[in-house]
Amino acid sequence: DAKTTQPPSMDCAEGRAANLPCNHSTISGNEYVYWYRQIHSQGPQYIIHGLKNNETNEMASLIITEDRKSSTLILPHATLRDTAVYYCIVRPRGTGNQFYFGTGTSLTVIP
Amino acid sequence: EAQVTQNPRYLITVTGKKLTVTCSQNMNHEYMSWYRQDPGLGLRQIYYSMNVEVTDKGDVPEGYKVSRKEKRNFPLILESPSPNQTSLYFCASSPRAPNTEAFFGQGTRLTVV
Numbered sequence: 001d002a003k004t005t006q007p008p009s010m011d012c013a014e015g016r017a018a019n020l021p022c023n024h025s026t027i028s029g030n031e032y033v034y035w036y037r038q039i040h041s042q043g044p045q046y047i048i049h050g051l052k053n054n055e056t057n058e059m060a061s062l063i064i065t066e067d068r069k070s071s072t073l074i075l076p077h078a079t080l081r082d083t084a085v086y087y088c089i090v091r092p093r094g095t096g097n098q099f100y101f102g103t104g105t106s107l108t109v110i111p
Numbered sequence: 112e113a114q115v116t117q118n119p120r121y122l123i124t125v126t127g128k129k130l131t132v133t134c135s136q137n138m139n140h141e142y143m144s145w146y147r148q149d150p151g152l153g154l155r156q157i158y159y160s161m162n163v164e165v166t167d168k169g170d171v172p173e174g175y176k177v178s179r180k181e182k183r184n185f186p187l188i189l190e191s192p193s194p195n196q197t198s199l200y201f202c203a204s205s206p207r208a209p210n211t212e213a214f215f216g217q218g219t220r221l222t223v224v
Binding site: 032034041042043044045046049051087098099100101102103104 | 115144146148151152153154155156159169199201203210212213214215216217218220
């Protein structure tokens, strides 16, 4: 079952903020929103996760709507090295490392 | 450095020749799992393990075996590989504590001819 919906591709100018949307309209109360990215065919890299509050770390910010049906990952100053496929994942609390990856958003940062 | 290590990174083999892809983590994580990635299908979980001697099937377990004799190692075994198992494989580990991230290895690209 596809629990998340993401646009297949996006472009962003280098130095600008990249805003990647994700819809998760069927999310339940104990499910977290995780974001990973995959550069070329390397292993997925963790970015950020949250439950209902907005979160920020050194890589990105995660904005979750009040009804939790959607979220946005923000890369504040995109660089060429941020070109990757970004996956939004809804994951029940305490399920070990069972992550259900969709097909993600292919972000291209343009010089 | 905390990491998940897979070997080999690249492998070409022939149909029916048994092979093992190794996975090792140095973070003392309880949970480990294997995924395969195919074009247009994303990452799909093959098997997972919640602790030593505890393994369970994921979404696409057919044709694969795993074992978890030690906490740090979780090898993926293909007893009789077939061409439809040509794929990019990833191992992942995470701690048992909820609300945590998973760490992924760098991948093993397997080609079965």
